[in-house]
Amino acid sequence: MVLSPPAPALGIPDLEQAYEDCRVETERWAKTFYLGTLLMPPAKRRAIWAIYVWCRRTDELMDSPEAQALPVAELSARLDLWEQRTRELFAGQVRDGLDRVMADVIEHYPQPLEAYLEMIEGQRMDLAKHRYADFAELKQYCFRVAGTVGLMTQEVMGLDPAYTTAPWSERPDTSEAAVALGIANQLTNILRDVGEDRGRGRIYLPQEDLQRFGYSEAELMAGTLNDNWRALMAFQLERAREWFARSEAGVRWLAPDARWPVWTSLRLYRGILDAIERLNYDVFNHRAYVPRVGKLMDLPLSYLIAQAR
Missing domain, CATH: 1.10.600.10 (Farnesyl Diphosphate Synthase)
Structure with a gap:
């Protein structure tokens, strides 16, 4: 129709x-x-x-x-x-x-x-819902607001004909990897925007993680930077990187004309996590981003990775 x-x-x-x-x-x-x-x-x-x-x-x-x-x-x-x-x-x-x-x-x-x-x-x-008890709750939120984007775009990206044209080919399911990339991106947004979100009365970091690292909600609202905060953020960054890693497995199934842009977007967005580390986790007073020169320098590397997959 x-x-x-x-x-x-x-x-x-x-x-x-x-x-x-x-x-x-x-x-x-x-x-x-x-x-x-x-x-x-x-x-x-x-x-x-x-x-x-x-x-x-x-x-x-x-x-x-x-x-x-x-x-x-x-x-x-x-x-x-x-x-x-x-x-x-x-x-x-x-x-x-x-x-x-x-x-x-x-x-x-x-x-x-x-x-x-x-x-x-x-x-x-x-x-x-302005607080999340644990990561299971946060994961559902991330799926809905960002993991769904992977489902919306996977038909646009398309699959490599090499995996689908032979009579014995079994169409690969890229949905899990597509959703994983969306979740990874949203976790990155959350870590970058902690300071901004607190102004709206929202704390997306799981409450169980705050307790685990001995960092209080009052400290977060005050923008307190201490060793507990840095340990908490290091843990959150590692979790986000794990979701990016999960998404990588599905990129190799994509159509050749989609692999390079997806690898580029994945790597550049993941670079925001590195930028947060360079700020020593001070996302209350600074916004983490990848400089334009860094984006341009990454393009050829992403291209090589896309060809190898």
Whole structure:
């Protein structure tokens, strides 16, 4: 079924302009991620930009400056309307430019509606859940708000024909690795944004880990830097790196034109963990990031790794 409308609807930008709008937004808000997408063929990169913007719109329902001032009931109503609109999008209803590009993506790269609904559920978790007892709870949150992105994008990435064209080929399942990469990215976000999240009254670090390392919630809210904090953060960074390692196994199954960008994005995002270490774990007063020169220097190495897999 073709989900794109046959002709431009009144007030909705044409498909090319709508994709360009997504490109501009992705470049503005996700510089490291955007760099990786530029290594993809045009059709794939455009699809990834569209999915990114949809995910950003979902996140903004909860975390935009405007949303921060809204009561919980109104935020909940927003999410309900967004869920209804998402279901209608998958049924073929197009209202604006983002809908138009998403309809085009769904047509060319079949998408699981469930992944999109799970992401919305992750936003609902932020309505009332501001603490996580253990990693099992945090993992569910990370799956919903980021692991689902792997499920949304795996059809866009595609599989290497070498693994699928022979009569005896058994189609590999890349879902577990795709989800692992999303979880790794979200854990990295959490560690980078500890200082910012505390201003919203949210602590994503598991409560059992705070207790294990003898670091109190009051100390976190005050931005206390001590040996207990550094030990706690070192443990969290190691956990995030383990999830990145889990994701690596699935990259070798990807289509050749996707392996280099995925390796680049994986390695550059993992580099944020190294940046946190260089800050001596002071994420209260500094924002960890990979400098542009570091990104450019990593490109050839990521390319070599992609060819070897």
